[in-house]
Amino acid sequence: MSDAPSRSHGRKSIRATLQPRDLLSETPELLHAWQARIVTLFPGAFPGVLGESLTGKALQEGLWQLHPIDLRPFGEGKHRNVDDTPAGGGAGMVLRADVVSRALDMAMAGTPEDRTDWPLVYLSPRGRRFDQAMARRWSRARGVTLLCGRFEGVDQRVLDAYQVEEVSLGDFVLTGGEIAAQAMLDATVRLLPGVLGNAASTEEESHSGGLLEHPQYTRPADWAGRAIPEVLLSGNHAKIAEWRRQQAEELTKARRPDLWQRHLAGTPETR
Structure with a gap:
């Protein structure tokens, strides 16, 4: 990510409470488990349905790890504002590039530079449609980082700077990316070795x-x-x-x- 903004621009108050090590399990046997890191304004939405049935059992057994990352602490000012009005006018609000940048710095800490080994994805209705091939590709990586959009979307500059891949759940619009993230992770996690227990099932x-x-x-x-x-x-x-x-x-x-x-x-x- 040589063209990404410097990692030194985050506020000290954020760095004092959120460190890259917080995203890693302290249990040695889980350090190499497949990881999902989710940047979201609603971390309480996770694990949601992912904590149930086979994906939930696999989560408890350490076959994969889930790290929701709250976007709000990276916001600006007293109220931790994360959005602002669209440049050029228009309805709604847009997630700020500087805020999202700080969150992505944290979310991608310690991950491989090769995006095929750790995809960085923005869940967007204008992205490439998610399919089984993509789920299989993600399952073969070491992990994935998902950015859940809200409002009118994310400032294009941060998507360009971090070379974020845009992916859509389908040809419709949701109020945010959290439901799409859960659906995509469910499709991916079930392909991980040992989750279903019977390879023939897939x-x-x-x-x-x-x-x-x-x-x-x-x-x-x-x-x-x-x-x-x-x-x-x-x-x-x-x-x-x-x-x-x-x-x-x-x-x-x-x-x-x-x-x-x-x-x-x-x-x-x-x-």
Whole structure:
């Protein structure tokens, strides 16, 4: 980050209370766990649903670490202001470059210079759409830092200076990036070794092979006059695999023609 602003410009009061070591576990066996660092005005939103089920269990077991970083203490003045009116006029407020810069300095402390090994991401509706391939890429890194926007967004200068990657959850607008961050982290953390416990679980699900997942069934064999397809009860694994593949192709063709065309072209969404 040679073009990033100097790390020496933070206020002493901030540096006295927030240090890079605060982002690292003091437990030696957790020092190399996959990390998620979240810059947000609402640190209390985390872990949220990430603290439940398999992701929550993995968090407790130290398979990954979560570090919410409160943006407010980096603000300006008595009231720790983090935003100001848009240059050129317009509605809403914009997160200040100097405030966000100080927070990013803290959030990226001790991380690799290579962004492929530790992505720095701003959750933005104008960013590249998040997909399974991106989740897999993040899971193979050492960690990720997510900047949750609010109001009308973030001053472009700090995004440019820190070479921040912009990523969107979808073609819609949320009031902030916290919900998107939780969704993206859920998709990523479940791919970490040991989280699901069964690697095959991630190989047959939707998007993992460029197709939507086939229908699933379980007991009872007959429910409300609807029976499980006979092929699934046949014990013939070759025919079952063929049926599942056919179902996946038909579902993808009907529901996601964009994925189907990508599949036909031999460029699956997930690599």
